[in-house]
Amino acid sequence: MKITTVETFVLGERQVLVRIGTDEGLAGWGDASLEHKPGTVVAAIRELSGHLIGADPLPVTAHWQRLTRGGFYRGGGVLSSAVAGLDMALWDIRGRFFDAPVHVLLGGPCRDRVRLYTHAWGPPEHTGNPQRARDLVEAGYTLVKASVAGPVGFLDSPAMTAKFVDDLTALREAVGPGADFGIDLHGRVSVHHARRLADAVAHTAPAFLEEPLRPEHSRLIGRLTAATSVPIATGERLFSREEFVPVLEGGIAIAQPDPAHAGGITEVFRIATMAESYDVQLAPHCPLGPVALAACVQLDLAVPNFYAQEHIIDLSSAASEDLAILRNPEVLVAVNGHIERPTGPGLGIEIDEDAVRAAHQPDLLMPTGNPQWRYADGGFAEW
Missing domain, CATH: 3.20.20.120 (Enolase-like C-terminal domain)
Known part of the structure; x- marks a missing residue:
């Protein structure tokens, strides 16, 4: 079994889904949402997907090592969220392959x-x-x-x-x-x-x-x-x-x-x-x-x-x-x-793929973001 596709779907500022497909028809889903940063995380997933295309999806920990440490620079919210979505999708495939829930x-x-x-x-x-x-x-x-x-x-x-x-x-x-x-x-x-x-x-x-x-x-x-x-x-x-x-x-x-x-x-x-x-x-x-x-x-x-x-x-x-x-x-x-x-196997949920594809918002490039608060003197305040 080999990974053939890595797709991303932006459903909102707090929902970026990842689908990993294989040549045997098994697919896994993950969530790589980093609140209000959908485009940034999607770009990171696209860059990381080269580590996965053509590979066997089942050795999840080995993939995690390459995804997390395969670049000289690593860590932080964006890259860790991108890895997270891919990791979930790989676990979902692994569970479906062995017909068992991830837990x-x-x-x-x-x-x-x-x-x-x-x-x-x-x-x-x-x-x-x-x-x-x-x-x-x-x-x-x-x-x-x-x-x-x-x-x-x-x-x-x-x-x-x-x-x-x-x-x-x-x-x-x-x-x-x-x-x-x-x-x-x-x-x-x-x-x-x-x-x-x-x-x-x-x-x-x-x-x-x-x-x-x-x-x-x-x-x-x-x-x-x-x-x-x-x-x-x-x-x-x-x-x-x-x-x-x-x-x-x-x-x-x-x-x-x-x-x-x-x-x-x-x-x-x-x-x-x-x-x-x-x-x-x-x-x-x-x-x-x-x-x-x-x-x-x-x-x-x-x-x-x-x-x-x-x-x-x-x-x-x-x-x-x-x-x-x-x-x-x-x-x-x-x-x-x-x-x-x-x-149920994998993450225990069954995704309506047609609904996800219909809800995808490829042009969500300027998200609203967090509220921007200020103190009475005009200085920045944490939201």
Whole structure:
């Protein structure tokens, strides 16, 4: 069996799919989305595809080595996302060849279902929406998440801290003592103000404070973990085992690599294994589409130290528009806040190829991008 084609499909600013075809008719799909950088990642995949055309798709780890280290310059969000999409597609082919789900090839399931969490989106200037949080818990979710209202100053005002405390108190009241909420600080907060916020909200018992620091300040995270009892989570903007070393040694509780960014299934499985040695659990980052989520679910089932799986797409029913590119959308429908273990081969999903080709946007060259925030004095503020 030989690889004959590597194709990319841009479905939006947060959805770039990869299809690897073979001369025996087997094909695999992956998600190489790097938010708001579709054209850049597509170009990287095109350049990397020369390592794959004409090759046997089955030795996935050997391909990962060549894709990741075959160029003198490597790493970073763009190249790691391109490798991730190709890696997922290769695992999908491997699973289909052996007629087994990826999690079975990784050692078999460690659980029967995958715990989900999603976002309790807040109105402007609020951290979370208590009513949405309550609705999610009533639907079976045992964990929800909200993002801190921003922008946040380097050492923000007492009024900001008081508002943050009020919002988290309302979230705790909404979900009750039998469920959890995490708070995403989104890299908006300095290490100094993060300690202040952690102290102020510890009584509300958040499940975690996520990404309190920008990724370039990862080496400083131990200053925060040592100063609070609130668990710290991070990792969505870290792309390799090596980049996770400082935060693992710094005492985080939850690692959040994104399989669509951090080198795919191959690398995230190894990150999870390394994290287990630090008593750290895995909660893969996934603000993307169903292919990325399916890859996450395969990892979630295979690793012992799994915590919870993020999603932002609508998983309430098989009729969800967010699942429209699947021929078997029911496998990703949430049941009491969980996804039941998929048993189909590869990633466990079947792609409607005609729907993907029809949705492709080849001219999406000027994406909208992130919101651009400024402080009152006009200076740049982290979104």
